[in-house]
Amino acid sequence: MSAKTKETLLAIFLILVSAGVLTIKPAQEISMSPIGGDKVDTLLNIISYLILFYLSLIYWKSFLYVVTRNPLQFLLLAIVLFSMLWSEDLRNGLTYARGLIRIYLIAIYLALRFTLKEQMRFIALALGLGASLSMFFSTFMPDYIHKAPELEGMWTGIYGHKNELGYMMAWSTGVFLHLGLSVNRYRWLMWILCGISICLIILSRSTTSLTIVLTMVLLLPFFQFLKKTNYKLQVIMMSLGLMLLICFSLLLMNNVETLVGTSGKDLTLNGRSDLWEGVISQVWERPWFGYGYYGFWNSAAATNLRITFQWASNSHNGFLDLLLDLGFFGFLVFAAGFMRCLFMTLSRITYLAKKPEDYWPVQMLIIIIILNFTEARLLTPSWNWLMYVTTALTLTMEYQRNRQASTDKLTLITVQNTFST
Template identity: 70%
Template sequence: MKVKLTEKILAILLLLIAVGALTIHPAQEISMSTLGGDKVDTFFNIVSYSILFYFLISYWKGFIYVITKSPLQFFFLAIVIFSILWSEDLSYTLKDIKGLIRIYFLAIYLAMRYPLREQMRLIAWALGISALLSMIFSAFIPGYIHISPELVGMWSGIYGHKNELGYMMNWSAGVFLHLALSSYRYRWLMWALCGLSICLIILTRSTTSLAILLTMILLLPIYQFFKKTNYKLQVIMITSALMLLIIVSILLINNAETVVGTSGKDLTLNGRSDLWELVIPKVLERPWLGYGYSGFWTSNAASNLRATYDWASNAHNGFLQLLLELGFLGFLTFAAGFIRFFVMALTRIVSVAEKPEDYWPMQMLIIIVIVNFSEARLLTPSWNWLMYITTSLSLTLSFQQTRIYK
């Protein structure tokens, strides 16, 4: 499918807005507002909605086609939207749902108009620009490196917090690493931007981001080995890998004090595990439908939690947050979609992959799972959710087309 240059430019502009490259945040202790104030946010919101509306009018048949081919994703969206009927804080639910719906429309557009390999090149533009801006602002402009005692000297780039910068640079390093290994054109540039992203991860001093980066790198030869083995051996390897993971997990648990001590953290993950112990009973109070999308933490139901942990504005675990907001109905629907995504990504590695860039969907799941163990980034109007939905829809369409041509 040939896409005109002007349309690609508009798509890159949407991705730049989604990645946060155009709404620049100083370090959070210096200012909570973006550079230029709320007017900048409002302007780019108007721009993104206008472009998406233009795409919707231009390709409405394609939008309907994608929706009909991916009913599970849109049943999940329907649960989110209908959660306004039981939300504990309707105003916050309505506010955040708008952003989530915008993410879905952008995801549909990307999946409909660009194959996965082309999507990687588009998001590389957005992530590369965000990496360059983060380096420039933190290196040369005051106010973009943390000065608070607990974070002093850690870089925040254009994202306001070192964890956010580290998280986004994981995406950037991952994309440029896979592109550098896959293509010959501009390979030097891909390696340079990958190196820049890794440097920024190091400068954030984020142990989680470093763990994600190392995991992605170490998995690359394993994916390549999958390609060279037969089906039975692949099953044996996957089973062995799961058993090894269980053994390593047991060893880590038994030696937890030593492990966390070396990373500068405590056994409660900076208080997160204590918070989770109080969140779980709240989940069980409304187990099936939850408290509504974005409806818990600002409601009276969370008052005791906020009083005990004044730093907690979310569950600091994406899966617990999902259970809080949408209950087991939403969680099981998401889990079904996640398992389907995993199977398609694994099938792509085993049966379809020709270059390392074809491993990217599986690597994406690795980022999402690790990050959401200690942060609630699973179901938010953010880059994380855009990449998850876009890739899920793209894999679905790709496998649909494969069946047609068989």
């Protein structure tokens, strides 16, 4: 077995663990443990940490190089760790921070050893397996469909909750949509898995996930059109178009029940806006550095909110949770890193995009933005955060390689000209 094959297998294993397809969970009201019990999670975590420790020892110089090329991601992680000094929930903070470190190391490894196109194939494998298993278990085993009265009949797949299934299937639909429009080999399989993912979103009744899919579809012809315009117009139209589509997506999420005739509080923003008002008032109590990573919701400051909104264990908004945890200082570091990543994805479309799969990095950022308006998925050890950090670091490495190639080419031309004269 070649070294490249071994590295590929390790990368696939790490992505499978991160995507949650190796821990098959029934609906949460039935059991919080996966098949085989919590020992399965523990074993997979131990194996993944050992793999990352091994890889970081082998490639420690390269790991450090990636860190220095994108210091904003490292700075944000450092702020998280430093915030433990004033967190009132040190135990949970340390647990989730450990997960963030693992995600950061996985992202560095993927950015270092694999291109965006290779990563996209790994992601497709993991999400395709998750979609197939979710369809199988929910179809043939009732424990994988919600029984709770307020969620009855909504599919959970292998992820334990209907929102988790919908959120993962939004990612799955996106990757197979772009691959189905780009590849020739196994195109039929890409479209089948895309269709399965859409069906699972509908069966989970996840409004946010459906909104994400519709937004991605609407953006595809927009990106194609931009390829035919000049650079300045591209930048202006991309920025305006993204803002309009995000506003449209939020409006759709807020009124989707009226549009499609569904019912149930879990599908709307009902209750969240009142919660957000209370959260914002708490943000202003500690505006600069927050309450520490995962330090608010189990603190005395959150008591009134927890009593008033008994269903809330977070802000149901990733941006507000980030402000609570790290204050405006941490939020601005995140925003700077995110904008840098966004500009790199837009530049990539302008200069390099040839197929719809090349639009996938910017589509990933759009998924992250829309999702975090109704879910707290920023700066958590989740698939969402892995995709963001991996994209940011991979684009940075791609830029460095292209820059080095241009420098080498220019040097070669200079040398040739020197000898010719």
